[in-house]
Amino acid sequence: MDENIQLIVSTAPHLRxxxxVSMIMYSVVWALLPATVCAVYFFRGRAIGIILTCIIVALLAEAAAQRLRGVPATLWDGSALVTGLLLALNLPPTVPWWMAVLGTAVAIVIGKQVFGGLGHNPFNPALVGRAFLLAAFPVQMTTWITPFDAVSASTPLAQGAGGIYGYGHLYLGLVPGSLGETSAFALLLGALYLLYREYIDWRIPVGYLGTVAVISLLAGQDPIFQLLSGGLMLGALFMATDMVTTPITRAGRWIFGIGAGVILMVIRLWGAMPEGVTYSILIMNGLTPLLNRWTRPRIFGHGGVKAHE
Amino acid sequence: MSLQQHTGGPSKPLVEVGQEVKLGQKIADGSSFISAALHASVAGKVVEIAPHPHPAGGEVTAIVIENDGSDEWAEGIGPKGSLESLSPEQIREIVKEAGIVGLGGAAFPTHVKINPPPDKPIEYLVLNGCECEAYLTTDHRLMIERTEDIAFGGKALAKALGVKKVIVGVERNKPEAIAAFQEIAARDDLFQVESLEVKYPQGAEKQLVYCLLGREVPSRGLPADVGVVVQNVATAAAVADAINKGWPLIKRVITVSGTGVQEPKNVEVRVGTPVKDAIEFAGGYNGTPGKVLMGGPMTGIAVHTTEVPVMKGTSGIIVVPREDVKQYDPSPCIRCGRCVDACPAYLMPVTIANFAEKGMLQEADQYGAMDCIECGCCTYVCPAKRFLLHWIQLAKHQLLALKRQNG
Structure with a gap:
């Protein structure tokens, strides 16, 4: 036997x-594909323009910020791509191109890179970008058009239940709204894929959507209308399930989802704005470190000795 | 033959350089309460008592014996009498004198395990027939080939402990082994067979006790705290040999496997056999070896040289070819929480690892670093390929060192 063989030494485990991370990120992109296709189908050239703008700016901003920080560029981990696409799907179809650029740059630079990049950001970057635009340009961010014919219109939420849009319109997405939020069907399709791959935890969307349904019922609102309208589906399935900004414990994820549902309904029922998905998730993002601390699992062997049978 | 084969204090040599020893002769004795005797696995001349490479890294004093090939047994090796004629104390003494330690991997001295303090009454003996890891098949083969010996050893251990029930826990994917023990249970009320879900780490002592009996071993405690003693099936077979034949623990069955060996097989080897000889016996390397693991792929040690000897606790040798060794570059944690979901001790591995990485030992301790069973599941599932277990182990070592320092 050759005595000069150099063996590789490393710590266990030796299987992985x-x-x-990049597989997870690209899977999220795949999962957003149905909603993206719907956006392009409903809003045509405007959708293509905004989506491409956001993605390109996201990648450029990530590269620029990492260069400034003097860290290796990690463009191909897919995380900037996800942020750009998600923000695009969260914007109204009429938004000017420069606003999309600005929002994306804020999302990547302020929302993510200043905290140290992927994994270190406390808030969902795409929502940081959207919240910034919503605060800075409230009029442009709430100007809506109908799908296909692009006629100015108000959203179903602004009209309230019993407006001109039925459940079928809402489910398929034939309503005014942000690019990717309108079709619950397309969003569910993508989310089912992520659930199947176990890339998102069902506890958050179930807690979030369930809470919205229960509070709607209690408040005498139509729960199905509340679930299907606005950015709730997009938020609950794709933003509130962002791994980085949500708790790492199962109990924490339940609380996260339920808490976001409560905040959303408070905003929708009593707030000045018709919609509150962005803020409900951002507030719960802020609570995530605390939730992790409060919901530490009971360590095996710390429950006291079980009684002998 | 390393003086540190087991968990606990190192053994003290009883022989000198130049001395002739016989097969099975005691060459080192336990140094403290938790320690074990060591016996010559060959007959021949002691040529060296000096530091020698140890699988855990570094060097540990070892007794090197030149085999004269005679295999002449030491005096006094022979049957110890029937089980009925032996008292519990005598059984414990035989086990202690035979230098038997847990053969599942942890190598905890068996005589200590079967001598629990009087305030901890033991109700059950569990024979662990769950292979501790993938690739390893020694327990499986032993259960089929040496069922009677394992049952005999189980009976002896049960007598030493004074328990009325021996539970044999076997994973469901080993139906032959389950059937073999069901036969034993059918004619002897002492035994009970339980088939268990196939999962890792099913063979971990505390997790096994919980699965079988629903009893949770308290943090930093032992199964004895909940009235249970767990012994590996191979250990039971070794006890049978010690009583029926008078053999001390000088050989064991190991799996030599992995795509890096020509003919993967289970082999019975003498304790102290250099790893390279065991690999040679399995047909030698297949291609260029990358990693040589002692133990399984999840908890095994990647040794730096195949000069290291097979230990009492070595359950297998796995050779991974160079082209199959993946080296990982960890990326930032994306807080997916998979490690939390995967941890069988219900820890938050990422949090402990982060504290450890920053040298925040007290915080790592608060988050239960010492409760980590080092199964490696967290690191296996991590999509960012972080070395979670590595950091947690480091924190454990440092915490233990701190404790020793502070008395």
Whole structure:
């Protein structure tokens, strides 16, 4: 036997799962594909323009910020791509191109890179970008058009239940709204894929949507209308399930989802704005470190000795 | 033959350089309460008592014996009498004198385990037939080939402990082994067979006790705290050999496997056999070896040289070819929480690892670093390929060192 063989030494375990961060990120992109296709189908050229703008700016901003920080560029981990696409799907179809650029730059630079990049941001970057635009340009951010014919219109939420849009319109997305939020069907399709891959935890959307349904019922609102309108589906399935900004414990994820549902309904029922998905998730993002601390699992062996049978 | 084969204090040599020893002769004795005797696995001349590479890294004093090939047994090796004629004390003494330690991997001295303090009454003996890891098949083969010996050893251990029930826990994917023990249970009320879900780490002592009996071993405690003693099936077979044949623990069955060996097989080897000889016996390397693991792929140690000897606790040798060794570059944690979901001790591995990485030992301790069973599941599932277990182990070592320092 050859005595000169150099053996590789490392710590255990010597087996690793195949999954990687970039696989997760690109899966999210795949999962957003149905909603993206719907956006392009409903809003045509405007949608293509905004989506491409956001994605390109996201990648450029990420590269620029990482260069300034003097850290290796990690453009291909897919995380900037996800942020750009998500923000685009959260914008109204009529938004001017420069606003999309500004919002994306804020999302990547202020929302993510200043905290240290992927994994270190406390708030969902795409929502940071959207919240910034909403605060800075409230009029442009709430100007809506109908799908296909692009006629100015108000959203179903602003009209309230019993408006001109039925459940079918809402489910398929044939209503005014942000690019990717209108079709619950397309969003559910993508989310089912992520659930199947176990890339998102069902506890958050179930807690979030369930709470919205229960509070709607209690407040005498139509729960199905509340669930299907506005950015709730997009938020609950794709933003509130962002791994980085949500709790790492199962109990914490339940509280996260339920808490976001409560905040959303408070805003929708009593707030000055018709919609509150962005803020409900951002507020719960802020609570995430605390939730992690409060919901530490009971360590095996710390429950006291079980009684002998 | 390393003086640190087991958990606990190192053994004290009883022989000198130049001395002739016989097969099975005691060459080192336990130094403290938790320690074990060591016996010559060959007959021959002691040529060296000096530091020698140890699988855990670094060097530990070892007794090197030149095999004269005679295999002449030491005096006094022979049957110890029937089980009925032996008292519990005598059984414990035989086990202690035979230098038997847990053969599942942890190598905890068996005589200590079967001598629990009087304030901890033991109700059950569990024979662990769950292979501790993938690739390893020694327990499986032993259960089929040496069922009677394992049952005999189980009976002896049960007598030493004074328990009325022996539960044999076997994973469901080993139906032959389950059937073999069901036969034993059918004619002997002492035994009960339980088939268990196939999952890792099912063979971990505390997790096994919980699965079988629903009893949770308290933090930093032992199964004895909930009235249970767990012994590996191979240990039971070794006890049978010690009583029926008078053999001390000088050989064991190991799995030599992995795509880096020509003919993967289970082999019975003498304790102290250099790893390279065991690999040679399995047909030698297949291609260029990358990693040689002692133990399984999840908890095994990647040794730096195949000069290291097979230990009492070595359950397998796995050779990973160079082209199959993946080296990972960890990326930032994306807080997916998979490690939290995967941890069988219900810890938050990422949090402990982060504290450890920053040298925040007290915080790591508060988050239960010492309760980590080092199964490696957190690191296996991590999509960012972070070295979670590595950091947690570091925190554990540092915390233990701190404790020793502070008395």
């Amino acid at each position: 799962d195949e999954d990687s």
